[in-house]
Amino acid sequence: MGETELREEICRLGRSLFERGLTPGSSGNISVRCEDGGHIVTPTNASLGTLDPARLSRLAADGRLLSGDAPTKEVPLHTALYQTRNAARAVVHLHSTHSVALSMLPEIDPRAALPPMTAYYVMKCGATALVPYYRPGDPAVADAIKGLAGKYSSVLLANHGPVVSGDTLEAAVFAIEELEEAAKLYLLLRGLNPRFLTPAQVADLVKTFGLTLPEHGHE
Numbered sequence: 001m002g003e004t005e006l007r008e009e010i011c012r013l014g015r016s017l018f019e020r021g022l023t024p025g026s027s028g029n030i031s032v033r034c035e036d037g038g039h040i041v042t043p044t045n046a047s048l049g050t051l052d053p054a055r056l057s058r059l060a061a062d063g064r065l066l067s068g069d070a071p072t073k074e075v076p077l078h079t080a081l082y083q084t085r086n087a088a089r090a091v092v093h094l095h096s097t098h099s100v101a102l103s104m105l106p107e108i109d110p111r112a113a114l115p116p117m118t119a120y121y122v123m124k125c126g127a128t129a130l131v132p133y134y135r136p137g138d139p140a141v142a143d144a145i146k147g148l149a150g151k152y153s154s155v156l157l158a159n160h161g162p163v164v165s166g167d168t169l170e171a172a173v174f175a176i177e178e179l180e181e182a183a184k185l186y187l188l189l190r191g192l193n194p195r196f197l198t199p200a201q202v203a204d205l206v207k208t209f210g211l212t213l214p215e216h217g218h219e
Contacts, residue, residue, distance in 0.1 A: 004053075018050075038061045077142060080146050090166050098187055109130070117194075129156070
């Protein structure tokens with residue numbers, strides 16, 4: 001996919017996420033890695049619902065702004081995922097309501113923010129890490145992501161929102177949507193002693209679909 005198509009895809013999927021209420025106002029950001037090692041990134045203070053392909057931020061491999069508007073202040077967050085997950089070609093960060101709510105709950109395991117609730121959650125997200133709260137744009141969040149050593153494609157930022165990487169932009173969007181639905185299910189079922197997938201059922205998914213789960217991700 002060329003850069004023109006990538007820009008149009010970012011705008012199309014961003015609008016879809018915004019129109020379905022998955023990231024309000026000017027929250028959320030999207031990036032895609034280009035063949036030259038640089039990135040196309042959504043601009044700062046931009047609504048994902050009204051992105052202009054021509055105004056998306058084009059960054060060089062060293063982070064310099066080559067064209068477009070100033071990029072989102074969350075660039076360090078995106079960069080940390082690209083640096084630790086070599087297969088990542090896109091990163092999506094949202095302020096989706098149920099995922100944010102999940103990140104505030106006291107019982108959440110930082111190594112596995114959600115139990116294996118559904119097959120599609122396991123298949124698309126694997127396990128989700130929870131990192132502590134940092135103010136938006138704080139470079140320290142990049143260090144927290146790097147501390148995960150590339151084991152997680154799906155991460156919750158405490159009191160902030162989810163960030164997910166994928167081998168395509170569409171894959172990252174599908175995964176972050178699946179995370180939001182799993183978070184919603186968890187909140188609906190909290191305190192009701194629901195049945196989750198068993199270790200044997202998770203192992204079957206891993207074997208059948210060739211998944212790689214983080215160690216301790218679904219104990």
